[in-house]
Amino acid sequence: MEIEVLEGVFDANEIIARENRSLLDGRGAFMLNLMASPGAGKTSFIMKTLEGISGEIKTAVIEGDIAGKVDSERIAATGVQAIQINTGGSCHLEARQVNTALNRLDLEGVQLVIVENVGNLVCPAEFKLGEDLKVMILSVAEGDDKPLKYPLMFSESDVLIVNKIDLIPHTDFDMERLEETVLKMNPSVVIFKVSCRTGEGLDAWTAWLKKRVRSGA
Amino acid sequence: MEIEVLEGVFDANEIIARENRSLLDGRGAFMLNLMASPGAGKTSFIMKTLEGISGEIKTAVIEGDIAGKVDSERIAATGVQAIQINTGGSCHLEARQVNTALNRLDLEGVQLVIVENVGNLVCPAEFKLGEDLKVMILSVAEGDDKPLKYPLMFSESDVLIVNKIDLIPHTDFDMERLEETVLKMNPSVVIFKVSCRTGEGLDAWTAWLKKRVRSGA
Numbered sequence: 414m415e416i417e418v419l420e421g422v423f424d425a426n427e428i429i430a431r432e433n434r435s436l437l438d439g440r441g442a443f444m445l446n447l448m449a450s451p452g453a454g455k456t457s458f459i460m461k462t463l464e465g466i467s468g469e470i471k472t473a474v475i476e477g478d479i480a481g482k483v484d485s486e487r488i489a490a491t492g493v494q495a496i497q498i499n500t501g502g503s504c505h506l507e508a509r510q511v512n513t514a515l516n517r518l519d520l521e522g523v524q525l526v527i528v529e530n531v532g533n534l535v536c537p538a539e540f541k542l543g544e545d546l547k548v549m550i551l552s553v554a555e556g557d558d559k560p561l562k563y564p565l566m567f568s569e570s571d572v573l574i575v576n577k578i579d580l581i582p583h584t585d586f587d588m589e590r591l592e593e594t595v596l597k598m599n600p601s602v603v604i605f606k607v608s609c610r611t612g613e614g615l616d617a618w619t620a621w622l623k624k625r626v627r628s629g630a
Numbered sequence: 631m632e633i634e635v636l637e638g639v640f641d642a643n644e645i646i647a648r649e650n651r652s653l654l655d656g657r658g659a660f661m662l663n664l665m666a667s668p669g670a671g672k673t674s675f676i677m678k679t680l681e682g683i684s685g686e687i688k689t690a691v692i693e694g695d696i697a698g699k700v701d702s703e704r705i706a707a708t709g710v711q712a713i714q715i716n717t718g719g720s721c722h723l724e725a726r727q728v729n730t731a732l733n734r735l736d737l738e739g740v741q742l743v744i745v746e747n748v749g750n751l752v753c754p755a756e757f758k759l760g761e762d763l764k765v766m767i768l769s770v771a772e773g774d775d776k777p778l779k780y781p782l783m784f785s786e787s788d789v790l791i792v793n794k795i796d797l798i799p800h801t802d803f804d805m806e807r808l809e810e811t812v813l814k815m816n817p818s819v820v821i822f823k824v825s826c827r828t829g830e831g832l833d834a835w836t837a838w839l840k841k842r843v844r845s846g847a
Contacts, residue, residue: 450749478779481779532751532780533750539719552771555771559669562700563749564697580771583800
């Protein structure tokens with residue numbers, strides 16, 4: 414009984430996700446769904462990404478949070494178009510909310526839409542938004558054992574960003590063990606190791622992203 | 631429509647939470663619901679807590695995870711009774727699952743049941759399990775701005791454990807700002823600052839917990 418209700422929710426969500434997809438395709442825009450635990454560094458990562466593609470890829474940002482608008486204000490302060498979704502308690506974004514946001518944004522000339530999902534390693538992985546790319550961030554401070562505990566997120570993501578690598582010397586984090594575990598679950602995942610604090614590794618990521626956005630695939 | 635379905639879920643959950651409560655009351659046992667983001671250090675914190683109360687408070691542990699049994703195996707290796715709940719995709723524990731676990735455990739003489747919830751700062755705060763105490767962990771690496779983004783968790787918790795304080799010198803974490811924000815939202819919250827890595831601050835926490843368990847309140 415409960416499972417049937419859930420399937421209904423997912424079906425309805427998927428129909429709107431497909432609408433989002435064709436809305437974006439019609440404009441030649443690329444959408445990235447960014448997911449992570451609370452505090453893994455999603456907003457800082459977006460800020461650094463915007464810096465790295467500034468003047469080359471016209472971008473808009475959709476911020477998802479339970480409450481507040483601190484993140485969208487941080488983005489908007491850089492001159493990039495940003496819109497805030499407050500889920501009011503819900504632990505993930507749904508396609509319907511992203512649809513509303515897409516329709517409110519001025520998408521004229523926009524090549525890339527970055528969606529920052531609610532901080533959660535579980536449910537966001539289950540809800541398609543119509544994105545081209547699922548990107549997840551794991552912070553070094555969370556530990557290298559997370560893939561086994563949150564398998565869906567790690568197996569669904571196209572890109573894994575390992576953030577806060579400047580903290581590695583102060584933790585027991587084992588990068589080899591992480592990579593081995595993740596690649597077993599998701600052999601095609603692309604991994605970038607970065608520190609949004611020191612800037613390390615971000616150039617490789619933004620170069621890769623620019624290529625993907627331009628190829629439209 | 632959706633909200634009504636949710637209310638139904640919460641009502642049904644609350645009835646079973648009350649059953650758990652009376653099952654524990656009948657045995658004079660205390661239950662602690664431990665919540666945090668993935669990687670905040672829940673399992674390490676439980677291990678350190680068990681060390682600190684060993685030989686004084688007879689304890690059993692209920693481990694909640696989406697998948698896997700690494701955590702319950704770690705606990706059981708110390709000789710403490712442990713049981714694993716796999717939610718199979720669900721992002722929080724519900725009272726019904728804890729009820730099943732309580733009925734499988736040998737509660738003879740057990741004074742304290744520690745429940746490790748699924749790693750998530752959102753939904754676990756909404757589901758009562760029949761606990762005496764809601765304890766949440768925030769890792770320093772997650773940042774001091776989390777209370778405003780995940781307000782329910784911070785306002786519902788009786789105790790806030792700030793973990794990984796050994797990382798403070800390597801981050802921009804501002805303890806004063808955190809305390810100010812949290813105490814505004816939740817003036818009665820008790821805050822402990824600890825590092826499960828160095829052991830700092832754990833004595834104060836275990837001393838406080840022993841007193842609470844013995845007073846049964």
